Each structure stands twice: as C-alpha cells, then as structure tokens.
Amino acid sequence: MKIAIVKLSALGDLVHAMVALQFIKAARPDVQIDWIVEERFAGLLTDHPDINQLITVNLKALKTNKTGVFAQIKQLRQQARQHYDLVIDAQGLIKSAVVATLLGKTRAGFDADSIREKAAAWFYSVKVACPYDSNAIVRNAVVLSNPLGFTITEAQLDNKQPFLFFKDEDPQIYDYLDPAQKTIVLVIGSSWETKNYPAEKFVAIAKALPHRFLVVWGSEQERQKAEWMATQADNIWVMPRLDLNSLKALISKADLLIGNDTGPTHMAWALNRPSITLFGPTPVRMAYQTPINKVVKSASIVNPFKLNRQDDSINTIDEREIIQFAKGLV
Numbered sequence: 001m002k003i004a005i006v007k008l009s010a011l012g013d014l015v016h017a018m019v020a021l022q023f024i025k026a027a028r029p030d031v032q033i034d035w036i037v038e039e040r041f042a043g044l045l046t047d048h049p050d051i052n053q054l055i056t057v058n059l060k061a062l063k064t065n066k067t068g069v070f071a072q073i074k075q076l077r078q079q080a081r082q083h084y085d086l087v088i089d090a091q092g093l094i095k096s097a098v099v100a101t102l103l104g105k106t107r108a109g110f111d112a113d114s115i116r117e118k119a120a121a122w123f124y125s126v127k128v129a130c131p132y133d134s135n136a137i138v139r140n141a142v143v144l145s146n147p148l149g150f151t152i153t154e155a156q157l158d159n160k161q162p163f164l165f166f167k168d169e170d171p172q173i174y175d176y177l178d179p180a181q182k183t184i185v186l187v188i189g190s191s192w193e194t195k196n197y198p199a200e201k202f203v204a205i206a207k208a209l210p211h212r213f214l215v216v217w218g219s220e221q222e223r224q225k226a227e228w229m230a231t232q233a234d235n236i237w238v239m240p241r242l243d244l245n246s247l248k249a250l251i252s253k254a255d256l257l258i259g260n261d262t263g264p265t266h267m268a269w270a271l272n273r274p275s276i277t278l279f280g281p282t283p284v285r286m287a288y289q290t291p292i293n294k295v296v297k298s299a300s301i302v303n304p305f306k307l308n309r310q311d312d313s314i315n316t317i318d319e320r321e322i323i324q325f326a327k328g329l330v
Contacts (some may be wrong), residue, residue: 002083003086004033004086012266015164017144021033040058092143114139123209130143164248170246176213178212188229195262207232211330230278275293276322
C-alpha cells in the first residue's frame, strides 16, 4: 500500500504529526509513506527512516508570485502518477485539501466539525471525527491512523521512540557543550510577540541555576535579544544560527529545554528530552505532557477557536515556578 501524508507546516505542527509514523509502520509494515511539506520545513523530516519520499512545495511563495501556482500544480500532478492508494490530509486547511486532491482520488481528513476551515472536509472521501479542542498530538494520531484501520493509543504515545533524525550536523555545536556542566537550551522566540516570555525573566532563571544556558534564535531581533541576555549572566551563551538539522542535534544533547510555545520547543518532546513549555495566549493542548515534559500556563483563559494575539499574560508567569520545575528535571 502506498500513501501520501499532507502536512505542510508549521514546525510544531509537523512535530505533532510525525510521531504517528513509527506506529503506522508497526501496524502496517507494508505501507510506503511519502510526505508533502513546505520547502522551508523539510529539514525537520530529512533522514526519517519511515519516509520513502519527501516532497517539497513552496505554497508560501505564491503570495508574492501568483504565476508559480501553475508550476506547483504541474509538480503535484506528476507526483500523482505514483498512484497513491490513500492520501491523508493531516492539516485540515483548504490549501492542504487542494494539495491532497491533486495527489489522489481516495482522500482522508477531518470532518467539518473537527476543523476551523470546514470547507476542507468537502474534499475528503474518508472523514475522521476528533474534537478540535483535543490535544494536538492526539488529533494527529487519530487522523493518521483511523483511515488505515487501527488506533494509536495514548499508552503508545507515552512510550514513543525519539523520531527526529540528523547527520552531518554543524560541528560548532559541540564547542558550546561542556561535559562537566548540565546544558539547558533556551528558545526565546516564536511566531507572535505575545507568545514570548520576557528576556529578563529568562535571565533570572539562568542566574538561579548553576548550569550552562545556550540560547537559540531564528531572526535578527531574537539574536539581539539573545546577545543582551548573554551580557546579563555569565552562564548564558548565544548559539550561532543553526539549520534544522543542527538544531535537532543540539536539542538531542540538552539536559533540559525551556521555551515558548513554538516548534523548537516541541522538538524536545520529539527527542525524548526534558522540557518546560511556556504558554500565554495559546492552549496547553499544543503540548503533550509527560513526567519529563512540563508546561507552565499563565492565568488567562484561552479560546482555542479564536486565539487572542493581544493576550500578553505570558509576562505574568513567575520565573520561580519555572526554576522549581527545572530543578526537578535536571
């Protein structure tokens, strides 16, 4: 059996879906799996042993280059010649449903009551029900296993194997690791400013713990913030800019990761590394909590159907709560 999984973006959403691969292969070892992903996130899935072919698209570029849509359609129609027995849209958006439609005739995805863009469900011949406000990892497990005739249980998720893979990573990362010290990675950025924990509170955490703190960043603004943090505490170092392959490698070596609700933070869970995820305007259902993967949420109430980007309550999280969790995890 040959299937295609459509999960285009973003980094954290891809992590949430990728966990299903090991269980698909265990339940259906005959299945060949291709994965369709936005080009800029492909590095996250590279080298995964359960993916037969990684197919990249660049739909984001269509916002500025409308004529590129014809090249994308041609590419997907050529890929459809692989004759997929099933295409699963794990994204649940109209654009991902259109991609799925171009790839094959038998398509599965969430039903209209399980997604925000309800029209996407019109494109599926197999429809899967799972409440939209359920845990994000559980939702992905359901939509990726149900159409294949089996169920991924929470017990299986609790005992998953690490599922991010890397090779030939940037050797610079090892210059920042000290075998004599515990290493804590800080993820200080995210897609919205109100999801970001204050830099001065990250500094307070570093000052309270006798460990080595490495700050990763993805934009010039984040780099400047990281450099300011390094001037405030002797045990904070700013990492060079890392590609996804080297970021996976670094996180795999960390004793703990502390970060905002964003892709690199969720990568710690994927690699079975201890983590503390900080939530303000987003729901904690975006993380899968375990004995070593903790969350700290501000007091604000979040409506998962309509997120409030003006909610800056993450600023009110007491750093002492994070420090206490960190002491128990490192």
